[in-house]
Amino acid sequence: MTGETARREAAEHLALALVGAGMQRMASRTLAAFLFADKESLTAGDLADELGVSAGSVSGAIKMVAQMGLIERSFVAGSRREHYRMRDNAWTTLYSRQHSIIDDVLSAVERGVDAVGPGPAYDRLTYMRDFYTFLLNEVPALVERFEQQRREEPRP
Amino acid sequence: MTGETARREAAEHLALALVGAGMQRMASRTLAAFLFADKESLTAGDLADELGVSAGSVSGAIKMVAQMGLIERSFVAGSRREHYRMRDNAWTTLYSRQHSIIDDVLSAVERGVDAVGPGPAYDRLTYMRDFYTFLLNEVPALVERFEQQRREEPRP
DNA sequence: GCGAACGTTCAGAAATTTCTGAAGACAGGG
């Protein structure tokens, strides 16, 4: 039985997993609400009801997930309220955030390589630099590979 | 000129980048201290001096990074103190933590797929499941590829 | 055994993050 309660619990559970992955609590709950919603779009009011939080919290959370490129405005005829919907590429977008994180770490490492003379630290730093350089190339390639694969075998 | 100050600043900067990547502050600073140290191993006392924090903080941080598999005990002849050193595979280990995070998210998604009936939510969830299943396979393969590449071309 | 050096634990202080709710901005209808 796929009841409403089970659906909400599953949504909260997923939100927690996203928190574990580094997302902020409210943003995670919001994203999960979009994911589990049986409509194409939600309004801020829908979210406040669904999550049981204040309008202020919803406003902040929407701003965050919109900024991350995971949801977008959706114009619905005959409604004055702002509707939002999950973007199709939300998950690959979320994963691609890795890329900028890796980039930040790599910059810091390169600065470190410049700051130390030869010795054990230099060796460790260059090793680390090699690995993060590798990742910086491979992470976008990974996402590209998924998208291509999905294009080839549409829907089973 | 690769002075001591530049080295410490670079270490703190890298620690911040690691915090951005989701690591805890003290664990990040500790790992950076190991990375930048011009010795093979450090003691808790060395770390407390280097980082300017209490012994208690160091103890907790060492426990964390050791638990993550990034450093290990190193037995040094003629020293009563506990020495620790960075493991060679620290960076691939750190990156591989992704794997268990992805696994957690995927479990939550699968639970969601079971909890909802056919509809938009079901479609979104199965899409997400496909992507995270893909990642779960590919992330370890990526690390493996790096290690193999490194074995083939030892050191330029 | 006793003392000294080192490390760990943990209760609480301090800092930080997160959420709320009230005030206000904005758009459209009447």
Place this chain on the structure above:
DNA sequence: CCCTGTCTTCAGAAATTTCTGAACGTTCGC
């Protein structure tokens, strides 16, 4: 215009995380 419904902002409350420091173990030299 003013009113209503909707959304945003922001100061402060609440919750959470992080760090400290003092008390307690442990180990080794003597």
